[in-house]
Amino acid sequence: MQLFKLATGELPNEISDIRKTTMATNITWHDNLTHNERADLRKQKGVTVWLTGLSASGKSTIACVLEQYLLQKGVNAYRLDGDNVRFGLNKDLGFSEADRNENIRRISEVAKLFTDSCCITLTSFISPYKQDRDSARELHEKDNLPFVEVYVDVPIEVAEQRDPKGLYKKAREGIIKEFTGISAPYEAPEAPEIHLKNYEGKSAEDSANEIIEYLVSKNYI
Amino acid sequence: MQLFKLATGELPNEISDIRKTTMATNITWHDNLTHNERADLRKQKGVTVWLTGLSASGKSTIACVLEQYLLQKGVNAYRLDGDNVRFGLNKDLGFSEADRNENIRRISEVAKLFTDSCCITLTSFISPYKQDRDSARELHEKDNLPFVEVYVDVPIEVAEQRDPKGLYKKAREGIIKEFTGISAPYEAPEAPEIHLKNYEGKSAEDSANEIIEYLVSKNYI
DSSP, X not given: OOOOXXXXXXXXXXXXXXXXXXXXXXXXXXXXXXXXXXXHHHTOOOEEEEEEOOTTSSXXXXXXXXXXXXXXXXXXXXXXXXXXXXXXXXXXXOSSHHHHHHHHHHHXXXXXXXXXXXXXXXXXXXXXXXXXXXXXXXXXXXXXXXXXXXXXXXXXXXXXXXOTTSHHHHHXXXXXXXXXXXXXXXXXXXXXSEEEEOOTTOOHHHHHHHHHHHHHHTTOO | OOOOOOOOSOOOGGGXXXXXXXXXXXXXXXXXXXXXXXXXXXXXXXXXXXXXXXXXXXXXXXHHHHHHHHHHTTOOEEEEEHHHIIIIITTTOOSSHHXXXXXXXXXXXXXXXXXXXTOEEEEEOOOOOHHHHHHHHHHHHXXXXXEEEEEEEOOXXXXXHHOTTSHHHHHHTTSSOSOBTTTBOOOOOSSOSEEEEOOTTOOHHHHHHHHHHHHHHTTOO
């Protein structure tokens, strides 16, 4: 057993005692921590908050607000979305049915790892198919990891009116094929934990607040 | 802007004020937090600690000790290994050369996500090929995320002597084909950040201590 060498410099407060201590010898090391053991150590539970909804429904904006709010409150949170998944982990995948399924499967698995690590894991993907979302839920619940489905609901007319990236226009023109809500189905959740009606003057902060209220009411945070 | 409804029950201290506050209105929400912005909020940096070495070199045990030590010190840490990756995210992959490459590629991408989330990310995979490890490093460094290669070095004779799962025996008998160190190459790192000689009476705690000393010396923790 070695003593830590003391180094100079400033450490974050919560871990400032690392340099002053040796590793405890009376700890039983487990091969694998259970999520509950980890949650006790981290003083935080993990939960996957799965946002689903049409393109331009506001999923990413809500997730973004929620993530930054939680981080500012000292809660570990992370957002998985197209920006950091489609161009990295899933860059080998296209838009065939098989590839779309594999896209959601991998996202589900990665979300589960983050949640196991005691993170409030926010996923914002259209995820239009009930079966994919149910598979994501099943993957979590079989290992007793919580999964919260959030339906970010806007009428298609509202989404098409917003159209911040011009995607609906391209879909109407036939430039984009199989576009959810126009030329491909969106299977709305039947019994989501949270049903946000994210329109008629409601802000992303309002919707984020509804999610936080839910997470607090369930003692996830 | 809605007020949070007050709910009953106990919250972890660090987030106990969530119920007492409204969401601040003076915050600029960024579409994507940079890692440095996130690290400032989390008061913790992320780093991928990539352990490489022969089967039975002690990678997983060291990672396990290190993870639990960090968690007990209040540091967010998570371990990616065969148990939570091979049977989940990468369950569609076999052991062909292409699949082995894809296995390490996905692990690299997921490690990068965890590190971006400000986690001390521990990966324990044999990862015998220099090119794979270099790709993992490159993936991190192109986005200014730190990557620390840890060579868990034991002589093949020591690893074969330990053989806790009987894998070397099966490899010698030809039951397992292309086994690293026996019938497939292990390309030792030439310039790892940390070179652990994990034998001759050195314990997993000793090796974990060496890694912690390094992380402290570089201000990662």
